[in-house]
Amino acid sequence: MTGSATAVPSASVPPGHQAGPLDDARAQLAAAIEHLGLDAGTHAMLATPRREMTVSIPLRRDDGSSEVLIGHRVQHNFSRGPAKGGLRFSAAVDLDEVRALAMWMTWKCALVDVPYGGAKGGVTVDPRAYSQFELERITRRYTSEILPMIGPEQDIPAPDIGTNEQTMAWMMDTYSVSVGHTVPGVVTGKPISLGGSLGRAAATSRGVAHTTLLALEHRGHMAERSTAAVQGFGKVGRDAARLLADAGVRVQAISDVDGAIWNSSGIDVSELAAHVDATGSVHGFSGGEPIDGSELLELEVDALVPAAIEGVITAENAPRVKAGIVVEGANGPTTEAADAVLADRDILVVPDILANAGGVIVSYFEWVQANQAYWWREHEVNERLTERMTDAWRNVLDYSHAHEMSLRESATCLAVARVTEAHRLRGLYP
Numbered sequence: 307m308t309g310s311a312t313a314v315p316s317a318s319v320p321p322g323h324q325a326g327p328l329d330d331a332r333a334q335l336a337a338a339i340e341h342l343g344l345d346a347g348t349h350a351m352l353a354t355p356r357r358e359m360t361v362s363i364p365l366r367r368d369d370g371s372s373e374v375l376i377g378h379r380v381q382h383n384f385s386r387g388p389a390k391g392g393l394r395f396s397a398a399v400d401l402d403e404v405r406a407l408a409m410w411m412t413w414k415c416a417l418v419d420v421p422y423g424g425a426k427g428g429v430t431v432d433p434r435a436y437s438q439f440e441l442e443r444i445t446r447r448y449t450s451e452i453l454p455m456i457g458p459e460q461d462i463p464a465p466d467i468g469t470n471e472q473t474m475a476w477m478m479d480t481y482s483v484s485v486g487h488t489v490p491g492v493v494t495g496k497p498i499s500l501g502g503s504l505g506r507a508a509a510t511s512r513g514v515a516h517t518t519l520l521a522l523e524h525r526g527h528m529a530e531r532s533t534a535a536v537q538g539f540g541k542v543g544r545d546a547a548r549l550l551a552d553a554g555v556r557v558q559a560i561s562d563v564d565g566a567i568w569n570s571s572g573i574d575v576s577e578l579a580a581h582v583d584a585t586g587s588v589h590g591f592s593g594g595e596p597i598d599g600s601e602l603l604e605l606e607v608d609a610l611v612p613a614a615i616e617g618v619i620t621a622e623n624a625p626r627v628k629a630g631i632v633v634e635g636a637n638g639p640t641t642e643a644a645d646a647v648l649a650d651r652d653i654l655v656v657p658d659i660l661a662n663a664g665g666v667i668v669s670y671f672e673w674v675q676a677n678q679a680y681w682w683r684e685h686e687v688n689e690r691l692t693e694r695m696t697d698a699w700r701n702v703l704d705y706s707h708a709h710e711m712s713l714r715e716s717a718t719c720l721a722v723a724r725v726t727e728a729h730r731l732r733g734l735y736p
Contacts, residue, residue: 327406345706382408387621389425392466399428412722414659449480458491491676494669505670511545513664530554538614567594612639634658657714
């Protein structure tokens with residue numbers, strides 16, 4: 307190896323440091339670099355974000371008081387195309403989390419072969435504590451602060467935790483006003499009436515459900531005789547549970563931030579969705595027994611779908627996971643230490659950069675449609691999504707068998723190799 311290894315951000319966790327998503331992301335990259343035999347200079351380039359911006363967001367509250375929030379936007383890589391990644395509003399947002407998510411987006415885009423690099427944004431705020439008018443002001447001020455970084459050929463945000471299509475509408479309008487004309491391609495995940503794509507709202511969930519069914523088939527399970535538990539009933543978990551149930555899988559447990567429910571005969575996902583729409587939570591649903599949220603991760607089901615937040619499967623609870631398959635609907639739900647435990651127990655983990663890539667695939671479709679001003683029918687979007695997800699699954703599975711690696715290691719190696727090839731072909735300027 308050549309170059310200075312000191313320039314590479316450390317993949318090890320120093321004593322006393324609580325490991326977080328960025329540590330896991332760096333460790334995954336380091337393992338791929340070693341497997342691929344890449345040099346230290348390439349490692350440093352891939353480990354380091356290309357651009358970062360941290361901004362203050364002054365907010366006038368509805369009661370006339372004011373406060374200042376903090377927002378971030380990180381562009382990890384754009385060698386294969388414009389940066390792409392979601393915007394989340396969460397009280398847990400910090401810069402290292404955004405860096406990790408941006409890195410994972412780079413690998414995700416490369417793995418499913420869409421012409422993007424990775425980015426991510428976040429505002430440290432609990433959106434439930436703010437009115438709709440306040441959320442609009444937060445979104446518009448954040449957008450105006452990061453304006454130099456974004457654009458349809460630079461960086462294209464999308465919804466994530468705590469944001470939605472309305473957030474994207476505000477972002478698009480703020481950007482469009484600043485440049486003097488409407489630019490639908492500056493964000494994806496927009497309302498259909500503003501140039502959003504049919505099929506985008508459920509795209510991540512559809513990809514998660516499809517890879518779950520592929521993983522079940524790979525392990526010799528028929529969908530109609532399989533069981534599943536889904537952690538999270540939001541953007542990803544809700545439709546993933548519905549699509550799995552539609553495919554014949556018995557979804558025995560579902561949770562959200564307020565609680566969890568279990569029914570050995572299977573939960574009626576449509577009835578649960580109506581209950582959540584009416585009450586705001588799965589809590590109190592009559593079609594299932596209440597259980598502790600952490601208990602859901604340890605139920606004896608064929609497939610476990612963590613579709614909420616990162617870091618929920620840890621070294622502490624991984625020995626108690628009984629599912630034979632874990633499909634990562636969320637970003638980074640399994641820690642590095644837990645990964646090793648699950649691998650030793652022959653639990654198949656479908657990594658996030660594969661399992662939840664449906665969202666960025668259809669975001670790419672939306673961006674293409676916006677640039678062409680020509681919109682596809684929903685069945686066309688869904689068919690193209692399924693084709694891309696199936697191809698990515700097969701590529702990762704074949705690499706895993708050929709190199710005797712886990713699906714996560716295989717997916718990361720394939721993605722890192724593609725990004726590295728783009729760097730090599732473009733060269734280093736100047």
